[in-house]
Amino acid sequence: MANPSSPQSPQFARGASGAGDVLQLFMDGAAHSRTDLAALTGMARSTLQERLDVLISLGLIGTITDGASTGGRPPQRLALLPDARLILAIDLGASHLRVALTDLSPTLVAQSQLPISFADGPVAILESALVLADELLASQQRTREDVIAIGMGVPGPVNFETGRPANPPIMPGWDGFDIPAWFQQHLDALVVVDNDVNLMAIGEKDQLETGSEDFIFVKLATGIGSGIISGGLLQRGAQGTAGDIGHVRIRRGDGIFCHCGNEGCLEAVAAGPKIATALREQGIEAHSNTDVVALVNSGNIQAIHAVRQAGRDLGEVLAASVSLLNPSLIVVGGRISAAGEHLLAGIREVVYQRGAPLSTQHLQIRTSLSWEVGALRGASMIAINQALSPAAIERSALALISAS
Ligand SMILES: [Zn+2]
Incomplete structure (x- = not known):
């Protein structure tokens, strides 16, 4: 007793x-x-x-x-002692690479970023990440030996056990690439890799004032994906692809082919580049996600309509997700989320109309508090969880004893 x-x-x-x-x-x-x-x-x-x-x-x-x-x-x-060791947090996006150092609490210590192109391939991009990391470490008078773990988010599906991307549609050359092994040639640190949207969901949850135990984080940018928190825990699913909503078929997708090989995917219709293409077809200069957001925020009617329609398309998939998961909150992040209320209006229109009253009466739909910081924070948090897990500490303790 x-x-x-x-x-x-x-x-x-x-x-x-x-x-x-x-x-x-x-x-x-x-x-x-x-x-x-x-x-x-x-x-x-x-x-x-x-x-x-x-x-x-x-x-x-x-x-x-x-x-x-x-x-x-x-x-x-x-x-x-939070600053005893450091975590290297990396967020790889379709057009950027963000690298940060955090302590073990995890408080952000320093961060930096670079534009990148996936055409350069994994080795060149990871080398750039290491260069940024070395600069950040030098700025803090620290060295690679201070880094206990690396947490990295990538914009595609990842086998969480191995840290290898699995057929990531927008990352040519990364399929099966052993990201942990590459880093471990250069640093003696544990490496954890996850889908970036999962990390944004973890980072967002950490910033919510009242803990929402059931929510969906949606990223709308060059691709579309979601991270699912259910019962307070991130759901990765059996193979790590849970929440991959970008390749769910939607009604407006008939006859539109996706880079994944299927017809009618949400991402093939409503992702940032597709919105920009639709605007160019109307004679409006829009080439990037940033252009689309700038047009919306300057009051361009066609851009507002296009973003609202993308919101409705997203809403079609989210309405089904709400039926399946009954979240209390849907948070939208990613570059296009800066279109704000115009995007949310489209999502709400469809989700509230389609959802059962009980599942939507208390459902909130809003944009992210800070998804860019959230991705880095989430990367740091999963790295800390693994590096300071009981099993990892036992290994370090054994190494300490055998070295003495
Ligand atoms: Zn697809």
Whole structure:
């Protein structure tokens, strides 16, 4: 029977006793005294101290001084040292490469970006990412040795287990490319790769004031995709392709062929480049997602109609998604989301009209708070989760023991 005077932390799993398990108690930024930790874990003092010694030797936790004293000597408290190591967060888009350093909390330390072209192929693009990373590290007087993990988002499906893109339609040359192995030739760091929209969903969830446990994040840019948070957890599906809504067939797609080989895909009709093409056919100069947004925001009627129609097309697929998943929130990000209310009006028109009353009465549909930062934050968060997981810490602890 549990001792009611020393309730174990709900985060501390029964049977968990390694240094990695103890580290999890610090991951929310909380500071703990050794007495608190003994109560939270139910571990013997000597065992607990051994685990703490490992975490201190790895440089992940340390003693903090704070003023919370009621007289006398305050108990020493331990906490995560967020800047002990760094995370390299990378967001690869169809036309840009963003690279950031974060600490382990994860607070953004520095970031930089470059325009890129997928025609250059994976090696040239990853080399550019490494050049940016080295510049950022130098700006902080840090080195590659300080990087514990790399989190990277790419605009296409990814096998999350292996970190290899899987038939990404807009990334020629990347199918099956071993991104983790490439980085690990240059850095001794764990590498996690995911679809960029999944990372935007994770980053957005982290910024929501009241935790929305069920929402869909939609990216509308050069491609179209979504990240699904259900029951508070990101849903990747069996092969990592959950949320790939860009290749769902829509009514307006009849006779329009998609680069994926199918007919009538949402992405073949409503993605940014398709909106720009539709505008050029009406004699309006529009060549990029930025052009489309600029036209909408300058009040160009044809551009407003085109974006609203793209919203309706998106709404057709989202109405079905709402029936399947019953989210409380749909958040739209990506370059075209800057068209704001005109885009949302089209989405709302179809989703609220088609959805069952119970599934839509409390459903909010809005644009993202900050999807660009969100993608980097999400990349950093998945990297931290893996690099500081109990299993990863056990491996580091073993390496530490065998090196001593
Ligand atoms: Zn398609």
